[in-house]
Amino acid sequence: MDSLLKHMVDMTGHRDHTMLDISVISAVQELACASQVRVLTLATVRGKVFVRPRALIRAGETAQMIDTADQQHPGDPIERTPALAQCIARHETSAELANEAGEHTLWLPIWLGDKADTCLEIVHPTPYTRETIHVIGGIVNVYRNFQNLLDYSERDSLTGLLNRKTFDDQLSKMLAASTEQDAITLPGEPERRTHSDEEKQWLAVVDVDHFKHVNDRFGHLYGDEVLILIANLLTTSFRAQDRVFRFGGEEFVVLLRSATLDNAKKIIERFRMNVAAHDFPQVGKVTVSVGFVSISALEAPVIILGHADQALYYAKSHGRNLVCHYDELVSGGLLQTIESNDTAEFF
Numbered sequence: 316m317d318s319l320l321k322h323m324v325d326m327t328g329h330r331d332h333t334m335l336d337i338s339v340i341s342a343v344q345e346l347a348c349a350s351q352v353r354v355l356t357l358a359t360v361r362g363k364v365f366v367r368p369r370a371l372i373r374a375g376e377t378a379q380m381i382d383t384a385d386q387q388h389p390g391d392p393i394e395r396t397p398a399l400a401q402c403i404a405r406h407e408t409s410a411e412l413a414n415e416a417g418e419h420t421l422w423l424p425i426w427l428g429d430k431a432d433t434c435l436e437i438v439h440p441t442p443y444t445r446e447t448i449h450v451i452g453g454i455v456n457v458y459r460n461f462q463n464l465l466d467y468s469e470r471d472s473l474t475g476l477l478n479r480k481t482f483d484d485q486l487s488k489m490l491a492a493s494t495e496q497d498a499i500t501l502p503g504e505p506e507r508r509t510h511s512d513e514e515k516q517w518l519a520v521v522d523v524d525h526f527k528h529v530n531d532r533f534g535h536l537y538g539d540e541v542l543i544l545i546a547n548l549l550t551t552s553f554r555a556q557d558r559v560f561r562f563g564g565e566e567f568v569v570l571l572r573s574a575t576l577d578n579a580k581k582i583i584e585r586f587r588m589n590v591a592a593h594d595f596p597q598v599g600k601v602t603v604s605v606g607f608v609s610i611s612a613l614e615a616p617v618i619i620l621g622h623a624d625q626a627l628y629y630a631k632s633h634g635r636n637l638v639c640h641y642d643e644l645v646s647g648g649l650l651q652t653i654e655s656n657d658t659a660e661f662f
């Protein structure tokens with residue numbers, strides 16, 4: 316009982332998904348005497364479900380996150396684990412399978428509404444007793460509630476997009492991922508590489524044009540609807556591995572993973588055109604301006620955001636409904652690098 320309480324206190328003390336994952340698999344492993352417990356991500360890409368382990372603990376070892384360096388790889392198709400595939404397809408709460416060695420694997424999808432993008436996988440050397448299932452069930456319920464709470468605190472209530480608070484965390488992760496690449500080119504190399512076929516991470520700041528006019532003319536309710544529709548267009552225009560945030564007001568930020576300059580431009584342009592082509596109920600036509608920049612681990616987040624913002628304001632002052640690339644503006648002599656305090660407003 317002491318051990319259960321200790322684990323519950325530990326699990327409920329976390330405020331981020333990674334630590335919650337580590338905490339839940341540690342609790343399940345110890346309390347159920349499991350030989351292995353994993354947290355699986357169930358990612359849906361173009362209607363197909365893929366399974367990717369993200370945290371693991373084996374009996375006698377400490378829990379660890381599983382490196383997801385290859386962000387583009389969604390994982391293994393769920394069909395490779397038929398018992399789990401059937402469980403998800405039927406919206407069931409658990410699936411169990413015994414292998415030839417007598418080990419029992421239990422899958423417990425974490426359903427939030429009609430969606431399960433996380434699943435616990437518990438391997439036990441012998442069949443599960445009723446008491447073990449009872450304990451695991453209790454832990455999973457606490458885990459589900461906390462996942463729910465964390466999701467709620469990470470999202471903007473109007474659009475459902477990730478919020479500003481979550482952005483800091485995701486940008487730090489992206490910067491950490493690009494550190495290795497940047498370190499290789501550090502000595503004597505120019506700060507920004509310019510090969511257009513090189514894959515980089517990108518940050519784009521999106522701002523709705525003349526949004527004040529939309530509010531003034533049609534009222535805040537229609538203004539809100541425009542923001543929701545733009546959020547939808549953002550989610551559908553960018554790829555599954557990219558991340559879209561609402562920064563507040565009519566400003567959005569997108570983190571694009573692993574794209575060449577040409578592709579980043581194409582993807583952002585496609586979004587700009589999708590907005591320009593969309594018929595917004597009552598309001599009619601709405602456009603957006605975008606400033607974007609490559610993400611370098613050698614620069615502070617405030618500088619990266621400041622550069623994207625400079626490119627955005629260039630777009631705003633040159634006709635709007637435009638996508639501008641910071642480095643192109645600087646190398647074309649159209650923009651000067653200002654590391655001023657103006658950027659401090661972001662933090």
Ligand SMILES: Nc1nc2c(ncn2[C@@H]2O[C@H](COP(=O)(O)OP(=O)(O)OP(=O)(O)O)[C@@H](O)[C@H]2O)c(=O)[nH]1
Nearest residue numbers: 522523524525526527528530535538539564565631
């Ligand atoms: N409906 C609605 N309006 C918002 C929200 N947040 C901010 N706004 C409004 O967004 C407008 C932003 O206006 P400005 O910053 O002047 O910019 P703009 O009119 O879009 O002009 P440019 O950016 O220069 O093209 C203001 O009128 C805010 O009141 C929101 O959540 N809902």
